Amino acid sequence: MAGVEPAGFPSSLSSTTLPPPRTRIFKIIVIGDSGVGKTCLTYRFCAGKFPEKTEATIGVDFRERVIDIDGEKIKIQLWDTAGQERFRKSMVQHYYRNVHAVVFVYDVTSAGSFRGLPSWIEECKQHALGTEVPRILVGNKCDLRHFVQVGTDVAQQFADSHSMPLFETSAKSPGSNGGADGASGGGGGNSDHVEAIFMTVAHKLKSQKPLMLSQPSGAAAGGGTVHLDRGRDGGGDGARGWACSSC
Numbered sequence: 001m002a003g004v005e006p007a008g009f010p011s012s013l014s015s016t017t018l019p020p021p022r023t024r025i026f027k028i029i030v031i032g033d034s035g036v037g038k039t040c041l042t043y044r045f046c047a048g049k050f051p052e053k054t055e056a057t058i059g060v061d062f063r064e065r066v067i068d069i070d071g072e073k074i075k076i077q078l079w080d081t082a083g084q085e086r087f088r089k090s091m092v093q094h095y096y097r098n099v100h101a102v103v104f105v106y107d108v109t110s111a112g113s114f115r116g117l118p119s120w121i122e123e124c125k126q127h128a129l130g131t132e133v134p135r136i137l138v139g140n141k142c143d144l145r146h147f148v149q150v151g152t153d154v155a156q157q158f159a160d161s162h163s164m165p166l167f168e169t170s171a172k173s174p175g176s177n178g179g180a181d182g183a184s185g186g187g188g189g190n191s192d193h194v195e196a197i198f199m200t201v202a203h204k205l206k207s208q209k210p211l212m213l214s215q216p217s218g219a220a221a222g223g224g225t226v227h228l229d230r231g232r233d234g235g236g237d238g239a240r241g242w243a244c245s246s247c
């Protein structure tokens with residue numbers, strides 16, 4: 001019926017009254033043994049620096065950073081999970097809900113943390129995380145080059161056998177990655193390597209264009225104990241100077 005408007009709906013609905021564009025959220029869980037540096041890596045990416053002091057994560061913390069990829073603002077939500085079994089029990093179900101990507105972390109100076117990787121992969125399987133969910137392997141603490149127990153070759157073999165790209169880095173001084181090549185096929189050690197690692201994951205997720213969780217721009221995600229939303233340059237998106245190491 002021409003001329004009849006739904007109650008409360010003015011005919012001159014201007015663009016200013018439209019809801020804000022929705023920001024896609026990529027939920028990335030970071031898992032691995034206790035002490036491998038999950039908190040430091042996630043902090044490094046979200047806050048742009050190595051934390052002065054960390055304590056064992058209890059349950060889960062999440063950190064966020066808004067990035068700009070090809071003009072689209074995307075919120076990267078890093079779930080920093082507890083490595084210690086006793087701090088995980090009650091939370092595990094939450095980690096694995098709506099996950100878009102998984103980052104497995106081991107410590108290059110700890111053979112034990114490397115041997116622990118299959119059990120983390122198994123846990124993912126048990127929570128129905130299929131191979132369609134992008135996964136990467138990160139060997140952390142490459143700055144401790146004199147203490148390395150896990151060589152690049154053995155780590156690379158493991159990564160290949162699980163169809164994951166391997167990155168070796170240091171949350172502490174990511175610019176010097178201990179002579180390792182970084183990502184297999186990835187760039188050298190002069191740029192901010194931690195940055196490039198997470199950006200690579202973000203690019204991969206964006207290119208897949210799956211159905212994402214989303215929320216109105218500017219709305220708080222809520223639920224996390226830590227909310228960091230700043231780039232290294234102090235801005236909200238911090239897109240400047242980012243590089244994607246193509247793996």
Ligand SMILES: Nc1nc2c(ncn2[C@@H]2O[C@H](COP(=O)(O)OP(=O)(O)OP(=O)(O)O)[C@@H](O)[C@H]2O)c(=O)[nH]1
Pocket residue numbers: 032033034035036037038039040041054055056057058081082083084140141142143144169170171172173
């Ligand atoms: N040298 C060096 N030390 C690191 C690096 N990353 C983390 N650490 C140190 O390793 C210790 C453990 O780091 P966390 O980030 O708390 O480890 P985590 O994996 O989050 O541990 P949980 O919370 O118990 O699971 C801390 O003393 C950090 O300072 C790194 O790249 N290089």
